[in-house]
Amino acid sequence: MAHKETHSGQAEKPALPGIAMAEFAAMGQKRMEEFSHAQSDLFDQLQKANQKWLDRLQVEVKSASEFAAKLTAVRSIPDAVNACQEWGGQWFEMMTEDRKHLMDDYQKFAETVAGFLPTAWQSKGSSIGT
Numbered sequence: 001m002a003h004k005e006t007h008s009g010q011a012e013k014p015a016l017p018g019i020a021m022a023e024f025a026a027m028g029q030k031r032m033e034e035f036s037h038a039q040s041d042l043f044d045q046l047q048k049a050n051q052k053w054l055d056r057l058q059v060e061v062k063s064a065s066e067f068a069a070k071l072t073a074v075r076s077i078p079d080a081v082n083a084c085q086e087w088g089g090q091w092f093e094m095m096t097e098d099r100k101h102l103m104d105d106y107q108k109f110a111e112t113v114a115g116f117l118p119t120a121w122q123s124k125g126s127s128i129g130t
Contacts, residue, residue: 007055034052038115056098063090 067087074080 035116038112041092041115042109042112045105045108049108052105056094056101060094063087063094 034095067083070087071080074083
């Protein structure tokens with residue numbers, strides 16, 4: 001690759017030896033497209049997760065409302081205990097489902113974010129810095 005002369009008469013070395021500027025620009029363009037695609041994927045996942053959690057919130061509000069209605073309708077202590085046990089069981093099931101959904105969402109986000117990283121950083125046996 002030829003060296004350019006600067007105003008001072010000294011030869012200017014190419015920024016990256018062995019890589020033509022067109023190749024460098026193409027690599028940058030490709031990386032930006034990959035970044036944009038990954039960012040779009042992450043945004044879509046966030047929207048889906050947000051909708052899922054809003055739907056879940058509505059289910060929890062409905063459950064709490066039904067529980068309150070049952071409690072106001074009870075006429076005995078055993079009926080109140082039964083209503084509380086029933087609602088507690090439902091609440092526990094919902095929390096278990098919430099934990100599963102949260103872990104699934106986290107895994108999807110982590111996989112998408114990992115796509116932002118250079119390939120060398122993604123390998124398990126990476127020897128970065130060595």
